[in-house]
Amino acid sequence: MSIEVNNLTKIYRLKHGQKKLAVDNISFTIPDGEIIGFIGPNGAGKSTTIKMMTGILVPDNGSVSIDGLNFKKNRKEIMMKTGVVFGQKSVLCWDIPVIDSLKLFRDMYRVPNDVYKENMAVFTEILGLDEFINQPPRLLSLGQRMKADLTASLIYNPDILFLDEPTIGIDVLSKERIRQFIKKTNEERHTTIILTTHDVSDIESLCEKMIIIDKGSLIYDGTLPKLKSIYRTTDLEEIIKKIYLAGEEGNAKIC
Numbered sequence: 346m347s348i349e350v351n352n353l354t355k356i357y358r359l360k361h362g363q364k365k366l367a368v369d370n371i372s373f374t375i376p377d378g379e380i381i382g383f384i385g386p387n388g389a390g391k392s393t394t395i396k397m398m399t400g401i402l403v404p405d406n407g408s409v410s411i412d413g414l415n416f417k418k419n420r421k422e423i424m425m426k427t428g429v430v431f432g433q434k435s436v437l438c439w440d441i442p443v444i445d446s447l448k449l450f451r452d453m454y455r456v457p458n459d460v461y462k463e464n465m466a467v468f469t470e471i472l473g474l475d476e477f478i479n480q481p482p483r484l485l486s487l488g489q490r491m492k493a494d495l496t497a498s499l500i501y502n503p504d505i506l507f508l509d510e511p512t513i514g515i516d517v518l519s520k521e522r523i524r525q526f527i528k529k530t531n532e533e534r535h536t537t538i539i540l541t542t543h544d545v546s547d548i549e550s551l552c553e554k555m556i557i558i559d560k561g562s563l564i565y566d567g568t569l570p571k572l573k574s575i576y577r578t579t580d581l582e583e584i585i586k587k588i589y590l591a592g593e594e595g596n597a598k599i600c
């Protein structure tokens with residue numbers, strides 16, 4: 346499913362009448378079946394944008410359209426078709442075994458039993474769910490918790506998956522497994538994936554296209570090879586550093 350974001354804007358209202366413009370009039374389109382690297386420095390507005398794209402926050406201006414559907418009219422329909430994982434906040438119940446949370450998701454999203462069983466078999470094989478599925482999230486490592494969250498967000502076969510820093514704080518091997526899992530999900534299920542990460546290898550191994558934002562504004566929307574050709578280097582880490590530095594100096598425009 347494709348996503349269309351038009352003039353999206355979010356202003357947080359702070360104490361004493363102060364305001365923070367977190368997302369400033371951004372527009373982009375994400376075609377069906379792509380994996381997009383959504384990047385920007387800390388505080389750029391990535392999570393705020395994802396929250397508006399998943400209906401968690403209401404924009405102050407602009408709109409999000411998911412395959413022609415919008416949150417005002419088709420909220421439930423969109424919810425059934427999208428999954429979201431926040432690396433810094435679990436969707437699972439902290440104190441109950443992971444398996445029980447997964448069953449809750451199954452019931453909430455009315456996943457047929459055969460689909461549930463098949464998905465669990467696939468996810469168990471790739472993510473090694475057996476190791477920890479009977480334990481509550483509070484006893485899990487960060488990597489295990491992320492694998493559990495990924496399972497929960499995909500158990501109902503969403504067409505779009507939002508991943509906000511899914512590899513943050515995770516060891517290299519678990520990271521690699523999670524990457525493989527994301528790639529496989531995209532290839533085999535044709536899931537459209539929006540991936541926020543600070544890990545350059547995540548981008549290199551998964552994303553053909555990138556959207557970069559800084560201080561709430563869109564500064565790049567294009568392919569990874571094009572970005573490399575603009576900067577005349579294949580060193581993505583170097584490119585990102587340059588972009589963020591230019592942003593700090595107040596001239597972050599690339600495209």
Ligand SMILES: Nc1ncnc2c1ncn2[C@@H]1O[C@H](COP(=O)(O)OP(=O)(O)O)[C@@H](O)[C@H]1O
Nearest residue numbers: 357365367385386387388389390391392393394
């Ligand atoms: N709930 C909130 N209330 C007030 N300000 C917020 C809130 N959430 C985020 N912000 C501010 O909005 C800006 C964008 O934040 P965020 O979307 O979390 O950025 P990112 O995910 O790119 O790090 C930051 O300046 C942040 O401090």
Ligand SMILES: [Mg+2]
Nearest residue numbers: 391392393509
């Ligand atoms: Mg964030």
